[in-house]
Amino acid sequence: MKSLKTYSIPFTGLKLGKHLFEYAITDAFFDEFEYSLVKKANLQCTVELDKQETMLILDFKITGSIDLTCDKCLSPYPQPLDIHEQQIAKFADEEIDEDEEIITLKKNDFEINVAGLIYEYVTVAVPFFTRCNDEGNTPYCDKEMLDRLKQLEGGSETNNEQHDPRWDALKKFK
Incomplete structure (x- = not known):
């Protein structure tokens, strides 16, 4: 100080x-x-x-x-x-x-x-x-990270619904 x-x-x-x-x-x-x-x-x-x-x-x-x-x-x-x-x-x-x-x-x-x-x-x-x-156009932006986020964003929801039967059981409560 x-x-x-x-x-x-x-x-x-x-x-x-x-x-x-x-x-x-x-x-x-x-x-x-x-x-x-x-x-x-x-x-x-x-x-x-x-x-x-x-x-x-x-x-x-x-x-x-x-x-x-x-x-x-x-x-x-x-x-x-x-x-x-x-x-x-x-x-x-x-x-x-x-x-x-x-x-x-x-x-x-x-x-x-x-x-x-x-x-x-x-x-x-x-x-x-x-x-x-x-986003993606500045020299500071990490394009690899943005591409990875887009990949995870689109694929994670469909993979979880297809492979996890617990979600199907929970959807019956609606």
Whole structure:
């Protein structure tokens, strides 16, 4: 977790207005999170911090690609990402329970760590079903695996019905 200190932005010494911070997000970043969905990444993150008297407005822009495994052909492929998010951090004495999207900063806080936010934004951007963009036609797609799946898909049902008499007995209950 010591390597995540580089993602801390000390805001106390900054003047009011906009400030730009850039980070390279690589495999080492995701190694810090134990059960990360993402293992390999080549991302660029730009954080624009707008410091105001009562709050900080953080605009995130994350672009690049992460390596995922296709759910269909099981081959690794690069998934492009283009993420734009905004986070508000308010200065307050007490926690604000009204909205979970607002971070509360105490008077003693002098920096904000954006590593958790970056990790969250990238993890949420991972598709639920990961698939190669153009099945069978991309250099990443495993054509042998797709052919084998098609072969098993068509032949398994007919073979089970013909060779297993238990299914015939169960069909009588309909």
